[in-house]
Structures are given as C-alpha cells and as structure tokens.
Amino acid sequence: MSTSATLPDRKAAQDAGIIDCDIHPTPKPGGMKPYLAQRWQQHMAVYGGSGHGPHAGGAHPYPLYSPATSRRDAWPEGGGLPGSDLDFMRRQHLDPNNVSLGVLLPLFGAGSSRNQELAVAMASAINEWQLAEFISKEPRLRGSIQIPHEDAAASVAEIERHAGNPGFLQIQLGSATSEPIGRRRYWPIFEAAARVGLPLGMHVGGSSGFPRTGAGWPSFYHEAHYDLIHGMQAQVTSMVLEGVFERLPGLQVVLVEGGFAWAPSLGWRLDRLWARMRDEVPHCKRPPSEYIKQNFYFTTQPMEEPDVPEEILLTFEQIGWERLLFATDYPHWDFDDPRHALKVQLPEARRRMLFRENAARLYGLN
Amino acid sequence: MSTSATLPDRKAAQDAGIIDCDIHPTPKPGGMKPYLAQRWQQHMAVYGGSGHGPHAGGAHPYPLYSPATSRRDAWPEGGGLPGSDLDFMRRQHLDPNNVSLGVLLPLFGAGSSRNQELAVAMASAINEWQLAEFISKEPRLRGSIQIPHEDAAASVAEIERHAGNPGFLQIQLGSATSEPIGRRRYWPIFEAAARVGLPLGMHVGGSSGFPRTGAGWPSFYHEAHYDLIHGMQAQVTSMVLEGVFERLPGLQVVLVEGGFAWAPSLGWRLDRLWARMRDEVPHCKRPPSEYIKQNFYFTTQPMEEPDVPEEILLTFEQIGWERLLFATDYPHWDFDDPRHALKVQLPEARRRMLFRENAARLYGLN
Numbered sequence: 038m039s040t041s042a043t044l045p046d047r048k049a050a051q052d053a054g055i056i057d058c059d060i061h062p063t064p065k066p067g068g069m070k071p072y073l074a075q076r077w078q079q080h081m082a083v084y085g086g087s088g089h090g091p092h093a094g095g096a097h098p099y100p101l102y103s104p105a106t107s108r109r110d111a112w113p114e115g116g117g118l119p120g121s122d123l124d125f126m127r128r129q130h131l132d133p134n135n136v137s138l139g140v141l142l143p144l145f146g147a148g149s150s151r152n153q154e155l156a157v158a159m160a161s162a163i164n165e166w167q168l169a170e171f172i173s174k175e176p177r178l179r180g181s182i183q184i185p186h187e188d189a190a191a192s193v194a195e196i197e198r199h200a201g202n203p204g205f206l207q208i209q210l211g212s213a214t215s216e217p218i219g220r221r222r223y224w225p226i227f228e229a230a231a232r233v234g235l236p237l238g239m240h241v242g243g244s245s246g247f248p249r250t251g252a253g254w255p256s257f258y259h260e261a262h263y264d265l266i267h268g269m270q271a272q273v274t275s276m277v278l279e280g281v282f283e284r285l286p287g288l289q290v291v292l293v294e295g296g297f298a299w300a301p302s303l304g305w306r307l308d309r310l311w312a313r314m315r316d317e318v319p320h321c322k323r324p325p326s327e328y329i330k331q332n333f334y335f336t337t338q339p340m341e342e343p344d345v346p347e348e349i350l351l352t353f354e355q356i357g358w359e360r361l362l363f364a365t366d367y368p369h370w371d372f373d374d375p376r377h378a379l380k381v382q383l384p385e386a387r388r389r390m391l392f393r394e395n396a397a398r399l400y401g402l403n
Numbered sequence: 404m405s406t407s408a409t410l411p412d413r414k415a416a417q418d419a420g421i422i423d424c425d426i427h428p429t430p431k432p433g434g435m436k437p438y439l440a441q442r443w444q445q446h447m448a449v450y451g452g453s454g455h456g457p458h459a460g461g462a463h464p465y466p467l468y469s470p471a472t473s474r475r476d477a478w479p480e481g482g483g484l485p486g487s488d489l490d491f492m493r494r495q496h497l498d499p500n501n502v503s504l505g506v507l508l509p510l511f512g513a514g515s516s517r518n519q520e521l522a523v524a525m526a527s528a529i530n531e532w533q534l535a536e537f538i539s540k541e542p543r544l545r546g547s548i549q550i551p552h553e554d555a556a557a558s559v560a561e562i563e564r565h566a567g568n569p570g571f572l573q574i575q576l577g578s579a580t581s582e583p584i585g586r587r588r589y590w591p592i593f594e595a596a597a598r599v600g601l602p603l604g605m606h607v608g609g610s611s612g613f614p615r616t617g618a619g620w621p622s623f624y625h626e627a628h629y630d631l632i633h634g635m636q637a638q639v640t641s642m643v644l645e646g647v648f649e650r651l652p653g654l655q656v657v658l659v660e661g662g663f664a665w666a667p668s669l670g671w672r673l674d675r676l677w678a679r680m681r682d683e684v685p686h687c688k689r690p691p692s693e694y695i696k697q698n699f700y701f702t703t704q705p706m707e708e709p710d711v712p713e714e715i716l717l718t719f720e721q722i723g724w725e726r727l728l729f730a731t732d733y734p735h736w737d738f739d740d741p742r743h744a745l746k747v748q749l750p751e752a753r754r755r756m757l758f759r760e761n762a763a764r765l766y767g768l769n
Contacts, residue, residue, distance in 0.1 A: 214618045217626070249617035250637035251630070252580045259680050260583070260637075260644045263672055264617070267633035271616035271626075278626045296672060302664030305708050306629055313736065314625050326710075342671050343721070344692070351717060352668075355709070370679065 053389065054137030055375050056396035058336045059240070059293050059364035060130070060178070062141050062171055063120035072162035072169070077155065111368035119368035123174055130367045131177055134375050137393075138402060139367075140206055141167055141180045142240050142293060148186040148211060149244040156185035160195055164205075172204040179400075181209035181238050189225040196226070200233035206400045207236045207291060211243020212268040219272075219279030227285055236289040236334070236399060239272065241265040269295035270303055273329065277307065280320035282328045289399060290333050294366060297335035301355035304329045330357055334399060336364035337391070338373040346380035353387075362399070363392045419755065420503030421741050422762035424702045425606070425659050425730035426496070426544070428507050428537055429486035438528035438535070443521065477734035485734035489540055496733045497543055500741050503759075504768060505733075506572055507533055507546045508606050508659060514552040514577060515610040522551035526561055530571075538570040545766075547575035547604050555591040562592070566599035572766045573602045573657060577609020578634040585638075585645030593651055602655040602700070602765060605638065607631040635661035636669055639695065643673065646686035648694045655765060656699050660732060663701035667721035670695045696723055700765060702730035703757070704739040712746035719753075728765070729758045 070078055111129065113122035120126065131139060143166075147159035160183040167180040182199045184192035199205050208230050216222065218239075230237055242265065248254045249264040269292055282288060304326030311318070311325055321328075335356060343349050353361060365373050375392065383391065397403070436444055477495065479488035486492065497505060509532075513525035526549040533546040548571045550558035565571050574596050582588065584605075596603055608631065614620045615630040635658055648654060670692030677684070677691055687694075701722060709715050719727060731739050741758065749757065763769070 212617070216619045217616060217621050218618065220622065245618045247617055247619055248613050250583060251578070251613055251615035251634035252584065252611045252637060252641075253582045253613055255583050255637070255641060256586065257644055257683055259673075259676050259683050260640050262676055263640055263669065264633075264637055266672075267630075267636065268617035270633065271618060271621070271630055274626050274629055275618075275621060278623055296668070298668030298671065299665055301709065302662070302707055303629065305664070305710070306632075306662060306705070307625075309705065309708055310625050310628055317623055317625050339672070339675065341668055342675055343667065344671070348717065348721070351714065355714070 053393055054135050055363060055392040056400075056402075057130075057134070057136045057139045057365050057367065057375075058291065058362040058396055059338060060126075060139040060141050060367050061120050061144055061369060062126075062167065063118045063143075064166060064170075065117045065121045068121065068170070069162055069166055072165040073158060077158045077162075080155065107368050108370055108372055123171055126367070127175065130365070131175075134365070136177060138396075139178050140238070140364075140396075140400075141171060141178055142209055142238060143167060143181070143183065144240065144242060145183075146211070146243060147183055149213070150185075151246075153185060153188050153191075157188065157191045157195075159183075160185045160192075161198075164195065164199055168202070168204055179206045180204055181207050182235070183209055184226065186210055186223065186226060187215055189222060192226045193229040196229045196233060196235075200229075200235060205235070207238035210237055210239045212239055212241045212265065212272050212295065213243040213245040213247075213249070214272070215245055217271060217275035217279075219275030219277070219281050221279075224281070224284070227281055227288055231285040231288045234401075236291050238291045238293055239269070239295075240293040241269055241295045265294075266296050266299060270299055273300075273303065273333065274307065274325075276332075277325045277328045278318050278321050280318070280322075282332045283320055283322055286332075288332060291336065291362065291399070292333055293336045293364065294338060295335075296339065296341060297337065297356060297361070298341040298349075298352050300329060300333075300335060301352065330360065334360050334362050334395070336362045337378065338364040338366045339371050340373050340378045342380065349379075349381060358387055358390055359395055359398075361391050362396045419759060420501050421729060421758040422766075422768075423496075423500070423502045423505045423731050423733065423741075424657065424728040424762055425704060426492075426505040426507050426733050427486050427510055427735060428492075428533065429484045429509075430532060430536075431483045431487045434487065434536070435528055435532055438531040439524060443524045443528075446521065473734050474736055474738055489537055492733070493541065496731070497541075500731070502543060504762070505544050506604070506730075506762075506766075507537060507544055508575055508604060509533060509547070509549065510606065510608060511549075512577070512609060513549055515579070516551075517612075519551060519554050519557075523554065523557045523561075525549075526551045526558075527564075530561065530565055534568070534570055545572045546570055547573050548601070549575055550592065552576055552589065552592060553581055555588060558592045559595040562595045562599060562601075566601060571601070573604040576603055576605045578605055578607045578631065578638050578661065579609040579611040579613075579615070580638070581611055583637060583641035583645075585641030585643070585647050587645075590647070590650070593647055593654055597651040597654045600767075602657050604657045604659055605635070605661075606659040607635055607661045631660075632662050632665065636665055639666075639669065639699065640673065640691075642698075643691045643694045644684050644687050646684070646688075648698045649686055649688055652698075654698060657702065657728065657765070658699055659702045659730065660704060661701075662705065662707060663703070663722060663727070664707040664715075664718050666695060666699075666701060667718065696726065700726050700728050700761070702728045703744065704730040704732045705737050706739050706744045708746065715745075715747060724753055724756055725761055725764075727757050728762045
C-alpha cells in the first residue's frame with residue numbers, strides 16, 4: 038500500500054477521490070441475526086441454509102466466497118472476517134485510497150437458496166443489515182439491493198421497498214441463475230428496475246445448481262475463477278437475444294468482476310450471427326453489439342493485463358471509455374490497488390471517467 | 404462464389420493452393436451400415452443411439468449438427484445431405500477454392516454416446532467410412548481419427564489402429580466431455596497422441612450431458628453458437644492447469660471452429676491468477692499463456708470481425724501468426740469463403756502462413 042511508487046498524474050487522479058464499484062462487506066459473527074425473524078434464526082440453527090452457496094449452508098466445490106480468498110492483511114485486528122469491521126475498512130481502504138464513494142455488494146448467495154422463503158428472508162435481512170451497519174454509519178458507502186431472484190414477485194416487492202432510499206444505488210444479481218437470465222420469468226425484475234430507475238449490478242457468482250462449464254466441474258479454484266466469466270458472457274448474450282433491451286431500452290446492467298476483454302469479440306460474433314439469423318430472434322431488432330455498448334457497464338477489476346500493457350487501450354476503446362467503472366474488490370485477494378492496477382498512463386480526462394465520472398453519471402451522484 | 408471481386412494479391416495467395424482445416428463429410432442415407440457390425444446395425448434399428456448428439460439418436464435442444472445448418476446451395480443435386488457427395492464437394496469447394504488439402508472432421512457425436520460399446524463401434528465405423536468413401540478416393544482429403552473418448556483404453560486402441568495410415572492427420576475430440584478434458588482419465592489419449600506423433604483436433608460440439616452454460620440451457624441456436632466457445636475455453640484451461648503439457652510438451656491441440664479472439668485475454672487472466680496461486684497447481688510450472696502459445700493452434704473459421712477490420716491484426720499478433728490455420732467449415736452455413744473471409748490485406752508471407760504453411764508444418768505435409 039506504499040505510495041512511494043505513485044506517479045504524479047496517478048496521484049492527481051486520486052486527489053479527486055475515486056468511486057470504487059465493488060466492495061464486499063461481511064457480517065460480524067452472528068451479526069445477521071438481528072435482521073432475521075425468529076422463525077428463520079431457528080430454521081438456520083436447525084436446518085442450515087438450503088442452497089448451493091456456502092453462506093446459505095450448502096456445499097460448494099471451491100472457496101469462491103470463502104474468507105480465505107481475502108487479502109491476508111484484511112483481517113481486522115479486533116476479530117471477525119475481512120469486510121466485517123467498518124472502522125478497519127475505513128483505515129485500510131477508504132481513507133488511504135481516497136475512496137469518495139464505495140458500492141457495497143454483499144456476496145452471501147441469498148438468492149440462490151433453493152428454499153425460496155428463506156431466500157426472501159435472507160435478501161431482506163441483508164438489505165436491513167447493509168443499511169444499519171454500513172450505509173447509515175458511513176456516508177461514503179452505498180448498498181446494492183439484494184433480491185431473491187428466482188422469485189420474481191418477491192424480488193419486485195423487495196426492490197420497491199428500498200428503491201426510494203438513496204442508500205441503495207443498484208439491484209444486485211449473480212451471474213449464475215436457474216435459467217439464463219434473459220428468460221421471461223426474470224422480466225418482472227427488469228421491469229421493476231427500469232421503473233424505479235436503478236441499474237442492475239451483476240456480480241460473478243451465485244449458483245444455478247449446474248456445473249459452470251459444459252464439461253462439468255473444474256478441478257481448481259484457479260480454473261473456476263475463469264469459468265465464472267463464461268457465465269457472465271452467457272448472461273449478457275441471453276439478455277440481448279431475448280430482447281430485454283428492446284422492451285426496456287433504458288435498463289443498465291453493471292457487470293462486476295467478470296473481466297471485460299471478452300466483450301468486443303462477443304459483440305463481433307453475435308453481430309455476425311445476427312446478420313444471418315435475425316429471423317430466429319426477430320424481437321432482437323438491432324445488432325447485438327449495440328445493446329452491449331449501450332446497456333452494459335464493465336467494472337475493471339480484475340484488471341486485464343496484456344503482455345504489451347498499451348494494448349489494453351484498444352480494448353477500452355472498443356468497449357467505450359464511458360462504459361468502464363473502476364473497482365477494487367476490497368477486501369478480496371485479487372484486490373486492484375487504484376494506484377497500480379493500470380499499467381499504462383491514461384490522459385487525465387480518460388482517467389477521471391474511469392475512476393469517477395462514469396460511475397457518478399450512472400448512479401446519479403454529484 | 405464469384406471471383407470478380409477478388410483482389411490481385413488474394414488471388415496470388417490462392418494460386419499456391421490452400422489447406423482447409425475444417426471440412427465436414429456426411430454419410431449417404433444408410434451409408435454407414437457397411438462399416439457397422441450386424442449387431443450394431445440391429446441395435447441402432449431397435450434402440451437408436453444412446454447419447455446426446457442427434458447422430459447418436461438422442462435429443463438435442465438445438466440443431467447444431469442438423470443439415471439444416473448447412474449452406475442452402477450445398478445440397479447435392481443427386482440427393483443426400485450436404486457433405487455426402489464427394490464429386491459435388493469437389494465441384495463446389497475443392498476445385499473452385501483451390502483447396503490443395505482438406506482436413507475432414509466428421510461430426511456425429513460418436514464419442515458422446517452413453518452406451519460405451521456403441522461409441523466404440525461408431526468411432527471405428529466412421530474411421531473406416533472416411534477411408535473408404537473419401538480419403539481413398541480423393542488425394543486432397545485427409546481424415547481425423549474418431550475415438551470413443553470417454554473410454555480411454557478403447558480410444559488408445561483406435562488411435563493405434565490408424566496412426567500409421569497417412570490418410571489420417573489428427574485425432575478428433577469434441578469440446579464437451581463428461582468431465583473437463585484435462586482430468587487424468589483422459590491422459591492415456593494424450594499419451595497415445597504424443598506417442599504416435601499426431602495432434603488432437605478439438606472441434607466445438609459433442610455433449611457432456613450438462614447444459615453448456617452455468618445457468619442452464621439457452622433459448623436460441625444463435626445463443627448456443629456462442630456458448631460453444633465457452634466450452635472450448637474451459638477445455639484449454641483444464642488441459643493447461645492439469646499439467647497435460649508439462650507431461651507431454653510436444654502435444655499439439657488444434658482448436659477448430661471455436662473462434663480465437665478470446666485466446667489472448669484468457670492467457671492474460673490465467674497468468675495473473677498463476678502469479679498468485681501457482682501453489683494450487685504446482686504441476687503447472689510455467690505461466691499458462693506460454694502453453695496456450697506453444698501447444699495450441701487456432702482455426703480461423705468463424706472469422707472474427709472487429710468493427711474496425713484492421714484490429715484483427717493485433718489479435719493475430721497476440722496469438723502468434725504461426726498458430727493460425729485457415730478453415731472454411733464447408734458445407735455448413737457459416738462457411739468462410741477463402742477469398743472474402745479476411746477483411747484486411749495481409750503481407751504475402753503472412754497470408755501464406757495462414758492459408759497453407761502453418762498447417763503443412765503442423766501436419767507434416769510437403
């Protein structure tokens with residue numbers, strides 16, 4: 038975390054304060070209890086969760102959400118898991134990295150619980166917990182509305198419950214869902230998002246119950262980490278080809294922690310297919326790449342690192358500079374330090390867009 | 404198929420004759436029968452196949468291998484499916500496109516049959532059929548050895564049966580397998596390939612029994628066409644991270660019809676993970692991108708088409724010019740015409756590598 042290697046223009050960009058679009062808070066031990074009804078506290082104690090994510094009590098073949106995947110220096114001195122101590126988060130991240138605004142994305146897999154009543158209760162509890170433990174205590178932090186996404190009606194209710202609260206900036210989804218996310222069963226969620234004027238923040242992860250590759254479960258965390266990105270691409274493809282953005286042209290989707298270097302070639306490929314097979318998807322009226330450019334934002338962490346660092350500039354250009362949002366993924370192991378994540382110098386105007394202005398515009402901040 | 408728009412240098416490259424690394428032959432009606440034992444002919448008549456691929460008789464949610472996905476002008480006048488009439492193939496493709504050598508990849512999903520005895524019989528029949536109906540009749544065509552890949556021992560036997568025959572240039576695999584292809588159960592196949600000195604030709608497709616996305620089955624062929632590429636990437640990742648190329652450094656894998664613009668960023672990402680987590684995969688001794696650059700070839704069809712056509716040159720450069728093999732996918736609908744597939748002019752030396760020399764070197768041809 039030394040600033041000694043900081044280049045002058047990097048420091049200048051920092052002075053304006055950055056918007057970090059991916060911070061992961063965690064409850065203190067037992068910290069979620071006050072937000073869960075007695076009925077669900079008892080259920081969790083007796084039955085555990087019912088889902089695929091470890092936080093919902095199910096088995097998971099690799100430690101994607103395990104605290105072991107956090108930065109080794111992110112464990113608060115006072116105990117608890119990384120991301121659970123607000124004061125420590127301020128001292129370790131918000132203050133030294135000059136984060137003027139941080140977007141919280143809790144990763145508890147609530148929406149993936151197979152017990153749908155539990156999913157509703159957990160999503161609601163996580164929302165109340167974010168407000169009480171982080172957002173109301175720290176004006177630099179804003180939350181993401183959790184929803185039990187497999188139950189569209191309950192999701193709409195949860196969205197409407199919180200949409201008027203400026204403490205929430207977006208509606209959170211995972212990249213793994215029971216069916217591809219563009220299918221009709223999920224549309225009430227998209228309609229609610231458009232109605233209340235909030236973007237969707239789709240973070241890699243969640244669980245569908247299916248393996249993440251077309252050839253089953255991978256062997257290593259290392260391998261699984263990349264397979265997550267395929268899931269993100271499949272979800273983008275599904276939303277575009279099912280016509281979600283024809284129905285809701287203003288809907289914006291922020292893709293969080295899914296990489297971005299794949300986005301241009303996904304657009305090329307889908308356009309080429311669409312040129313020949315648009316009669317299969319007549320509800321998708323424009324070349325798919327246009328929706329990708331106009332309805333999606335990409336957070337930068339984990340930063341793509343070409344062998345020739347300057348080549349990342351072409352990727353940024355192809356995606357569109359106004360579509361990129363800086364993120365650190367604090368406190369996870371693959372944290373991108375805002376001072377060192379970019380291996381190239383950007384013109385100051387570009388840097389401001391990436392680190393602050395794009396997010397401020399998207400989230401309606403001043 | 405008009406040549407009127409042909410630019411002089413494109414014509415010059417053609418004059419040398421191209422190597423087409425992806426041609427799909429199909430049997431005439433009942434044409435596979437002579438190569439199947441009576442026992443299996445009867446089995447197929449009574450029970451049909453037992454697998455996920457339509458040619459093995461199972462259901463498939465989209466027509467990936469359906470003849471309906473062929474070029475509309477590729478149906479032979481004399482009847483039968485596209486790819487089934489050798490003389491028509493000569494007149495429509497080999498002659499006018501100056502194909503001096505074409506690599507056959509039959510796509511019948513034989514290896515994906517759940518009935519493993521049937522898979523063995525089908526792989527063997529397809530090999531005999533290729534030899535008798537195409538390779539022995541047309542010196543410009545060479546085959547790919549089919550294997551019942553879920554049964555490694557039977558696969559090794561089939562490889563050894565044909566490896567000495569110059570009519571076969573490679574060993575064929577699909578991109579969907581019951582488990583990620585780098586897992587130990589498949590290593591005898593890789594060891595046999597290395598022993599007999601043949602590359603693996605991995606064509607997109609096959610079936611694992613799992614949906615191709617981490618969120619289940621997509622809705623459209625259009626969507627599924629891209630999801631195939633994720634499967635290819637997962638297989639590359641699996642082979643690299645399981646250490647296949649540390650054990651067999653000379654093994655070469657040709658990725659057919661899986662696109663290629665994704666390859667550079669896959670390498671960047673895996674390298675970044677490896678820098679931090681190589682202790683999880685100590686058998687993977689070098690940065691993953693090095694194996695991708697040294698052990699994989701990429702066929703060009705379906706050609707990637709950036710909005711700014713010249714940007715494809717950077718992608719070629721990042722992958723390595725010597726790793727690219729031209730392919731048409733004849734007779735399928737997304738056939739890449741050798742005269743028009745590239746939207747940019749290449750220096751003549753690069754063009755020769757792409758259209759001919761790389762494949763000649765890989766396959767040991769003069």
